Amino acid sequence: MEAALDVTLARQVPNAEVLQTIVLSVPSIVCGNCIRSVENALRALRGVVAARANLTTKRVSVVVDPSRTSTIDLTTALERAGFPAAPLVDNSDTDQAARTSELIPRAGVAGFAAANIMLLSVSVWSGQASDMDGSVKDLFHWLSALIALPAVAYAGQPFFKSAFAALRSRRLNMDVPISLGVLLATAMSLFQTMRSSEQIYFDAAVTLLFFLLIGRVLDERMRTKARGAAENLIGLRATNATLVEPDQTTKAVPASSLKPGMVIAVAAGERVAGDGEVISGRSEIDESLISGETRPRAVSIGDSVYAGTTNCGGSLRVRITAAEDNTLLSEIGRMMLAAEQSRGRYVRLADRASQIYAPAVHVLGLLTFIVWMALGAPWDQSLTHAIAVLIITCPCALALAVPAVQVAAMSRLFNKGVIVKAPDGLERLAEIDCVVFDKTGTLTTGELRLKTSDDVDTVALGRAGSIAAASKHPYAQALTKAARAEGIRIQAVDGVEEIPGSGLLTNSAGFEEKVGSAAWVGTRGRNTSIWYAAEGRPAVGFDFIDEQRTDAAACVSELRQAGYLVGLLSGDRREAVAQTAASCGIEDWTAEVRPDQKLQVIEALKARGYKSLMVGDGLNDAPALAAGHASLSPASAIDIAQNAADAVFQGEILRPVIETLAVAKAARRLALQNFGIAILYNSVFVPLAMAGYVTPLIAALAMSGSSITVTANALRLRSMTLPLPNVGT
Amino acid sequence: MTSLAWLIPAALTLGMMGLAAFLWALRSGQFDDLEGAKWRAISDDNDRLAMSERSPADDV
Numbered sequence: 154m155e156a157a158l159d160v161t162l163a164r165q166v167p168n169a170e171v172l173q174t175i176v177l178s179v180p181s182i183v184c185g186n187c188i189r190s191v192e193n194a195l196r197a198l199r200g201v202v203a204a205r206a207n208l209t210t211k212r213v214s215v216v217v218d219p220s221r222t223s224t225i226d227l228t229t230a231l232e233r234a235g236f237p238a239a240p241l242v243d244n245s246d247t248d249q250a251a252r253t254s255e256l257i258p259r260a261g262v263a264g265f266a267a268a269n270i271m272l273l274s275v276s277v278w279s280g281q282a283s284d285m286d287g288s289v290k291d292l293f294h295w296l297s298a299l300i301a302l303p304a305v306a307y308a309g310q311p312f313f314k315s316a317f318a319a320l321r322s323r324r325l326n327m328d329v330p331i332s333l334g335v336l337l338a339t340a341m342s343l344f345q346t347m348r349s350s351e352q353i354y355f356d357a358a359v360t361l362l363f364f365l366l367i368g369r370v371l372d373e374r375m376r377t378k379a380r381g382a383a384e385n386l387i388g389l390r391a392t393n394a395t396l397v398e399p400d401q402t403t404k405a406v407p408a409s410s411l412k413p414g415m416v417i418a419v420a421a422g423e424r425v426a427g428d429g430e431v432i433s434g435r436s437e438i439d440e441s442l443i444s445g446e447t448r449p450r451a452v453s454i455g456d457s458v459y460a461g462t463t464n465c466g467g468s469l470r471v472r473i474t475a476a477e478d479n480t481l482l483s484e485i486g487r488m489m490l491a492a493e494q495s496r497g498r499y500v501r502l503a504d505r506a507s508q509i510y511a512p513a514v515h516v517l518g519l520l521t522f523i524v525w526m527a528l529g530a531p532w533d534q535s536l537t538h539a540i541a542v543l544i545i546t547c548p549c550a551l552a553l554a555v556p557a558v559q560v561a562a563m564s565r566l567f568n569k570g571v572i573v574k575a576p577d578g579l580e581r582l583a584e585i586d587c588v589v590f591d592k593t594g595t596l597t598t599g600e601l602r603l604k605t606s607d608d609v610d611t612v613a614l615g616r617a618g619s620i621a622a623a624s625k626h627p628y629a630q631a632l633t634k635a636a637r638a639e640g641i642r643i644q645a646v647d648g649v650e651e652i653p654g655s656g657l658l659t660n661s662a663g664f665e666e667k668v669g670s671a672a673w674v675g676t677r678g679r680n681t682s683i684w685y686a687a688e689g690r691p692a693v694g695f696d697f698i699d700e701q702r703t704d705a706a707a708c709v710s711e712l713r714q715a716g717y718l719v720g721l722l723s724g725d726r727r728e729a730v731a732q733t734a735a736s737c738g739i740e741d742w743t744a745e746v747r748p749d750q751k752l753q754v755i756e757a758l759k760a761r762g763y764k765s766l767m768v769g770d771g772l773n774d775a776p777a778l779a780a781g782h783a784s785l786s787p788a789s790a791i792d793i794a795q796n797a798a799d800a801v802f803q804g805e806i807l808r809p810v811i812e813t814l815a816v817a818k819a820a821r822r823l824a825l826q827n828f829g830i831a832i833l834y835n836s837v838f839v840p841l842a843m844a845g846y847v848t849p850l851i852a853a854l855a856m857s858g859s860s861i862t863v864t865a866n867a868l869r870l871r872s873m874t875l876p877l878p879n880v881g882t
Numbered sequence: 883m884t885s886l887a888w889l890i891p892a893a894l895t896l897g898m899m900g901l902a903a904f905l906w907a908l909r910s911g912q913f914d915d916l917e918g919a920k921w922r923a924i925s926d927d928n929d930r931l932a933m934s935e936r937s938p939a940d941d942v
Contacts, residue, residue: 185921208918258905265901269894289886296890 169497172202173219177227178213178385179238187236194234198222210381213238225393239388240407256373259308264647266304267356267363271853274356278850285348294346294353301355305339308362311369327507330514335361343538344533352537354544358850361549363861364637372556375563382572383801387792392428395419397470404816408460413475418468422625425462428482429471431455435653436466439627442791443772445593445724447601447628447699451653461772461791463736465626466653482579485775488752489797492780501577502824503555512562514546521843538845544852545842547837550859554827557867562820563870570788570803571813578799581783582817584764586880588810589755591769591779592723592733593699594789596709598805599770601627603635613693615641617668617685620657623649628683629657631697632668640772656683664688698732699725708807709737718763722751724773751777760862768810770794815875823870827863834859 182191188206189662191213194773195204206213220810224240224858231238273293282292292409309332315331319325338358344773396406397416408426411417416432419425425438437449440462449465452458458471459482499877516541520608525535563573602610618636621629622643633643649659656669665688666781667674674684676692686692712719723730730744743754751769758765767774767781770790778784786798795801802809841847907913 159926185918185925188918188921206913206918208921209915254908257908261904261908265897272893292886300894722893847912 169178169549171218171220172216175217175224175227176213176241176242177213177215177224177231177238177389178211179206179231179236180385181236182206182211182213183206184208190234191231191236192235194230195227198226198230201227210378211385212381225407228393229405232665239385241384256311256366256370259311260363260370262304263308263363263366265361266300266645267359268307269300270356270359273297273723274353274853277353291346291349294349294355294397294744297353297355298346300345301339301359302343302468304359305335305362308359308366308627309335311655311664312362312365322368325508325511327511327548329502329512330543331548332509332548332717333367333515334358334546334548337540338544341537345537347422350542352849354540354849354852357544357849357856361544361854364549364856365552368553368556368560369759371560375560375567376576378535378573379567379572381561383795384820385790386572386801386803412614413473413494417471417473419464421466421468421472421764423464424469425460425464427471427473430457430474432470432472434467434469436464436469437465437626437653441593441599442770445771445773446593447597447599447725447729448591459772467651475585481792482772485772485793486861488749488776490795492752492776493797499577499581501555502580502821503552503624506551506828507555510548514543514548514555517546517839517843518542524843525845534845538843540843541847541852542842545838545847545855549856549865550825550831550834551828553860554831554863554867555824557790557864558820558824558827558870560822561867561870562816566800566813566816569809569812571809572803573798573800573813575799577818578783579817581764581799582766583821584814585766585783585817586716587718587720587758587765588764588814589720589722589758589765589767589777590775591771592721592725592730594770595768595774595787596705596721596733596737596807597699597701597764599789600700600737601631601697603631603638604696606700608696609639610693611639613685613687614639614695615688616666617683617693617695618667619644619646620649620659620668620685622646624651624657626651628697629668632683632695635695644785662687662742697727701733701736702805702807704806704808706737708811709739711811711877714736718758718759720745720754722754722763722769722777724748724751724771748773752780754781766810766814785813811877812875815877816870818878819870819873819875823867827866830862830866831859 158436175294179191182188185208191206192204195201195213195215200218201215202218203216204213205215213231217227228238228240238265242294244441271297275292277285277293312332316328319329325338335358338354342353342358344356352441391826393405394408394411395403395418396411397403397418403418407784408554411427417426417429421436431452431454433454435453439449440454440459441447442461442463443459452469457474458469459793473673521542522535523539530538546658559579562579567575575581593599603614614632614636618633618641621632624630625647634677636643646659649655649657649661652669652673654665655673658669661664667686667741668683671694674686674692676684676686676694683695683697684692685695709719719741721730721734721737723733724743724746725741725744727744730742734740734742743750746754751774755765755767759780759782767777767784768786769778769784770787771773772791772793774786775791775793775797778786780792784798784800786794786801788795788801790798790801800813802813834855838847838851841851
């Protein structure tokens with residue numbers, strides 16, 4: 154009743170038509186107190202009529218008066234209360250949710266009908282052995298018909314619609330034999346009821362629908378959950394922008410509302426909200442999510458900056474340029490569009506199975522009819538046997554074989570922080586024999602770490618780290634972190650001046666101290682490192698490397714041992730990539746590649762017969778992610794990459810990549826086992842049905858037995874220990 | 883056998899009532915947030931209370 158809050162409220166409030174419902178994603182709701190804090194924080198706002206948090210979906214639906222409040226006010230209030238929130242941009246999943254809620258009542262009706270018809274059927278079957286007279290049996294059959302006909306008409310609709318759509322486009326899917334079996338069984342049972350015969354299959358038809366609907370509901374529910382979680386992740390990547398009005402006043406607006414020509418202010422440490430051109434200020438931009446380059450790029454007036462990059466130096470004013478003008482994004486978009494087309498041609502396992510199964514079943518049914526007619530049986534008896542074949546061929550087990558496994562696999566991965574988004578993603582992941590990693594943000598955490606050596610000058614490091622504590626620049630932060638890691642106390646340093654693009658300067662100790670690039674500090678050294686120079690003393694250099702995920706090397710060696718071809722493709726500098734490749738044990742690496750070159754490498758692997766898994770997080774990986782046979786992104790990836798990937802993994806380690814491959818391969822194995830079980834059932838019962846020995850009781854037992862067996866087999870996936878299987882097994 | 887004449891309708895009616903109750907519960911959103919419901923049960927706050935405290939007229 155309470156989720157219908159909007160409706161109830163709309164009735165209570167007189168000017169209901171002006172109210173608007175805003176759905177926010179708030180991933181940090183984890184308990185009852187969070188619900189209270191979130192709802193109370195929102196209800197305290199002006200213009201908020203009602204707020205309702207949903208702990209299951211981690212979303213809050215807020216009924217607001219749009220004239221008095223806006224989405225930004227809501228997210229700011231929540232952020233102040235300690236709950237980062239993001240509006241959900243498109244409500245693409247609302248029709249998805251509607252479909253689930255349409256499946257559940259159908260399953261409920263089918264369940265009710267199945268239970269009651271089974272009650273009557275069991276009475277008839279046991280009555281045959283005792284003393285039930287013909288009139289009572291007929292009464293029970295008519296009652297079954299009375300329940301079954303409306304139930305089949307209502308609960309069977311999703312299957313009938315899908316089968317009809319498939320037939321119209323001259324395809325066959327699993328719903329065609331299901332629909333045909335159910336409709337023929339119902340029609341024949343009605344006909345036999347009128348003739349007071351014993352071949353009544355109402356129970357089989359309705360039970361079949363019930364089992365299949367349960368499978369569909371679970372499948373749909375898991376997918377909705379995964380899609381919701383993926384949207385929540387991406388929602389948090391979206392940023393607010395600080396809009397600078399022509400009169401120089403600033404206000405916070407959602408990044409999605411930015412238009413070309415608007416001017417935004419980007420403070421140090423903030424993410425750039427839109428693509429544009431710098432019109433004032435000097436700074437350095439961390440573009441690792443765009444290009445994979447870990448070293449920040451210096452920008453000044455006239456330079457282009459891209460959405461998704463981080464400003465690490467001084468504050469900037471950026472004029473937003475139109476997306477069409479932007480060569481980088483539009484180029485990436487074009488490449489992705491072309492790359493995605495090949496993936497659309499993938500035929501799923503269940504569809505491939507039904508393309509063999511459906512004609513086989515129908516030919517067998519027809520054959521049964523012809524043979525019985527040829528043997529001189531009356532036409533109605535021949536037809537009964539033919540329909541018994543269609544009912545007994547266990548479309549139930551076959552139709553459950555794949556979805557049951559997929560639900561088990563997706564929920565196992567979901568619990569490990571891997572969100573599988575693409576419907577056929579698991580099946581494509583199961584075929585992988587080659588893994589291509591991106592470097593920055595994928596094999597590495599994207600954070601810089603001091604290259605440790607024994608002769609590190611701790612005094613200089615302590616002083617440099619203390620000065621660097623004043624800056625948000627990635628090198629400065631890494632320096633401070635490294636100093637802390639060495640056990641050095643960081644002291645507050647006054648009067649640190651940050652010169653964007655150069656470094657830090659202070660005179661607080663009575664003499665000049667500089668932390669920054671070699672040229673600025675005044676030494677002749679490699680430009681890859683940061684230098685500390687105190688007046689009158691030689692400069693001390695610090696080398697940084699991109700910190701690897703702790704288990705990167707272990708994961709790579711495990712993949713290689715299992716026979717996978719492992720590659721590394723990075724847009725970063727040659728020496729940085731070589732270093733990472735060496736420490737991870739990857740022999741096949743390429744550095745300084747552009748997005749189109751990444752795409753070419755993936756296409757080349759495809760041409761050599763490899764089915765490659767692309768793992769990447771940046772905008773430059775997006776075309777390769779779309780082109781790979783399957784793709785994975787870390788949750789820290791840019792939204793375009795997350796959208797292109799089949800699955801998103803969360804957490805600091807690389808292990809989920811292996812877990813995903815292992816589960817996908819196990820799922821494929823179990824799905825094939827389930828097909829095997831279904832075929833075994835058929836090979837026992839189809840000859841019986843063709844010979845005319847199948848009674849409604851045998852049909853009911855075979856149907857339930859095979860469905861329960863395949864479901865139980867699929868559920869094994871939840872508790873199995875899964876080592877990474879070798880390629881090709 | 884005559885008892886069947888009222889036993890079967892009675893059984894079906896009871897079943898239908900159960901089905902109707904389920905469909906009503908589903909449609910009115912009882913199953914929308916199963917996680918949150920267990921916490922709300924022990925929370926002192928009450929939606930009805932929160933709403934009556936802030937009737938839309940208060941803001942004007």
